[in-house]
Amino acid sequence: MENSSNTVLSVIHKRKSVREFKKGKTIPKETIDTIVKAAFAAPSAINLQPWHFIVIDERAILNALADDLPYAKMLYSTPIAIVVCADTQASELYWEVDCAAATQNILLSVEALDLGAVWTAVYPQQKRVSFVQKLLNIPENIIPLNVIPIGYPANTDKPKDKYKPQKVHVNKW
Numbered sequence: 001m002e003n004s005s006n007t008v009l010s011v012i013h014k015r016k017s018v019r020e021f022k023k024g025k026t027i028p029k030e031t032i033d034t035i036v037k038a039a040f041a042a043p044s045a046i047n048l049q050p051w052h053f054i055v056i057d058e059r060a061i062l063n064a065l066a067d068d069l070p071y072a073k074m075l076y077s078t079p080i081a082i083v084v085c086a087d088t089q090a091s092e093l094y095w096e097v098d099c100a101a102a103t104q105n106i107l108l109s110v111e112a113l114d115l116g117a118v119w120t121a122v123y124p125q126q127k128r129v130s131f132v133q134k135l136l137n138i139p140e141n142i143i144p145l146n147v148i149p150i151g152y153p154a155n156t157d158k159p160k161d162k163y164k165p166q167k168v169h170v171n172k173w
C-alpha cells in the first residue's frame with residue numbers, strides 16, 4: 001500500500017549520514033529552495049522560529065570550511081552546504097532544540113530528493129563557532145549550530161538499524 005505516510009516513513013528509515021559524494025554536479029536552485037522550505041516547516045517552542053540558514057555554493061568558502069572543521073572534510077566534494085544558525089535572543093531557552101528540529105527536516109528532505117547530507121558539528125565547540133562566525137560574517141548573537149554538506153551520494157553509505165526494544169519503556173521506566 002503506497003500512501004504519503006508510507007513515503008514519509010520510508011524516507012525516515014532510509015536516511016543516513018552521507019560522507020562519500022560524486023564530484024562535480026551542481027544542485028538546481030529549485031531543489032535548494034525545496035530543502036530550505038522544509039527547514040522552515042520545523043516545529044519550534046512558542047513558534048519563535050529562532051533559525052537562519054546560510055546556503056553556501058562558493059567553492060572557496062566550502063574549501064575554507066573543510067580546511068578548519070575537523071570532521072567536515074566532505075565539504076571538499078559537495079556542491080553546497082547549509083549552515084543552520086540560531087538567533088539566541090529570539091529564543092533564549094529553546095534555540096538549540098528548535099534548530100535541531102530544522103536540521104532534521106533538512107536531512108530528511110535531502111534524503112527524499114535522492115541527495116545526501118551529514119550533520120557536522122559546530123556548536124558547542126567554541127573554537128569552531130568562532131571560526132565559522134568569522135568566516136561567514138555571522139554576528140555574535142547568532143550561533144552556527146552545524147554545517148550540512150549536501151551533494152549527490154556515491155551510494156556507499158547505508159542506513160543503520162538502531163532500533164533497540166529494550167530502550168522502550170511502557171507506562172513507567
Ligand SMILES: Cc1cc2nc3c(=O)[nH]c(=O)nc-3n(C[C@H](O)[C@H](O)[C@H](O)COP(=O)(O)O)c2cc1C
Nearest residue numbers: 015016017018019071072118119120121158159160
Ligand atoms: C549533534 C551531531 C553532531 C554530529 N557531528 C558530526 C560531524 O562533525 N561529522 C560527521 O561526519 N558526522 C557527524 N554527525 C553524524 C553522526 O555521526 C551520525 O548521525 C551517527 O553516526 C548516526 O548515523 P546515521 O546518521 O547514518 O544514522 C553528527 C550528528 C549529530 C546529531
